[in-house]
Amino acid sequence: MEQRSNQEWLDALKSPGAERDRALAELRALLVRGLNYALRDWRRTAGRDFEALAEDFCQEALLRILDNLDSFEGRSRFTTWAHKIAVRVALTELRRKRWQDVSLDKLVAEDGAESMMSTDEAGPETEAERTDLMAWMKRIMMEELTEKQRKAIAAIAFGGMPLEEVARRMDTNRNALYKVIHDGRVRLKRRLAREGMNPQDILESMG
Amino acid sequence: MFFKLMFSRRARRAMKEMTRLKSMINMVDATAEIELACEEAHRLLDQYADVLLRGEDPGALLPQVKHHLEMCMDCREEFEMLLSALRATTG
Numbered sequence: 001m002e003q004r005s006n007q008e009w010l011d012a013l014k015s016p017g018a019e020r021d022r023a024l025a026e027l028r029a030l031l032v033r034g035l036n037y038a039l040r041d042w043r044r045t046a047g048r049d050f051e052a053l054a055e056d057f058c059q060e061a062l063l064r065i066l067d068n069l070d071s072f073e074g075r076s077r078f079t080t081w082a083h084k085i086a087v088r089v090a091l092t093e094l095r096r097k098r099w100q101d102v103s104l105d106k107l108v109a110e111d112g113a114e115s116m117m118s119t120d121e122a123g124p125e126t127e128a129e130r131t132d133l134m135a136w137m138k139r140i141m142m143e144e145l146t147e148k149q150r151k152a153i154a155a156i157a158f159g160g161m162p163l164e165e166v167a168r169r170m171d172t173n174r175n176a177l178y179k180v181i182h183d184g185r186v187r188l189k190r191r192l193a194r195e196g197m198n199p200q201d202i203l204e205s206m207g
Numbered sequence: 208m209f210f211k212l213m214f215s216r217r218a219r220r221a222m223k224e225m226t227r228l229k230s231m232i233n234m235v236d237a238t239a240e241i242e243l244a245c246e247e248a249h250r251l252l253d254q255y256a257d258v259l260l261r262g263e264d265p266g267a268l269l270p271q272v273k274h275h276l277e278m279c280m281d282c283r284e285e286f287e288m289l290l291s292a293l294r295a296t297t298g
Binding site for chain 2 (some may be wrong): 030031033034035036037038039048076077079080081083084086088090091095125133136137138153154156157158162163164174176178179182185186188189192199200202203206
């Protein structure tokens with residue numbers, strides 16, 4: 001395969017005719033090879049002919065690449081930028097597929113992730129906990145985080161659901177949900193500071 | 208027997224909660240007032256990967272991307288796959 005500079009890739013992909021077809025074929029082969037290797041741990045999730053699926057992802061990625069050539073800023077090699085787009089296309093679809101049968105509410109409820117952020121649960125162990133650091137931390141989380149933040153954190157940090165999939169179920173997008181969670185973490189951090197608590201000291205006390 | 212089972216279930220649950228709280232506290236401790244969100248980090252991910260593959264320190268050049276990758280599981284997974292794809296095609 002010939003080595004092209006970034007400008008040569010851009011010129012070839014923007015030019016009409018055979019030169020563009022040749023560049024597209026080269027790029028497609030490169031992306032397929034990269035995805036086939038990078039996604040090897042997802043073969044079971046893919047569920048059908050993996051190579052065919054990788055071809056589909058690359059087709060979708062090529063369309064996006066062609067649509068977004070003008071947004072390539074030249075901060076990296078053109079091919080690195082193209083691989084980045086192909087990986088995003090593939091992972092978005094594979095994550096959707098892997099988590100398609102999992103309900104957000106069920107995940108956080110069944111796994112106990114939601115209840116760890118609530119203090120209204122009665123039980124013999126709860127009385128003892130109320131006096132210690134764990135109960136205090138749980139109460140702080142209840143007071144500082146919104147229901148949306150608690151649910152998202154529980155699903156992502158404790159339930160292992162990808163941010164992207166949680167966002168889809170909350171009718172938002174990954175970027176916006178990251179900001180929502182970040183806002184929650186900042187609130188907790190400020191609260192600990194106001195209470196004069198150092199996170200590392202808390203961890204040490206927990207043993 | 209029943210009480211023993213109940214106790215061990217409670218003990219396991221308490222252990223699980225403790226582990227989760229610790230991970231939460233670590234996340235809070237690592238939180239910065241200003242962080243890149245996923246799309247901003249994604250925009251710089253190709254540059255970050257190339258710097259790393261050149262044997263340089265991308266965290267020194269793009270510390271906010273490094274921090275985002277430490278905080279965001281989705282983006283970290285994408286970055287690792289990107290590196291994997293690049294290593295498979297540029298070796």
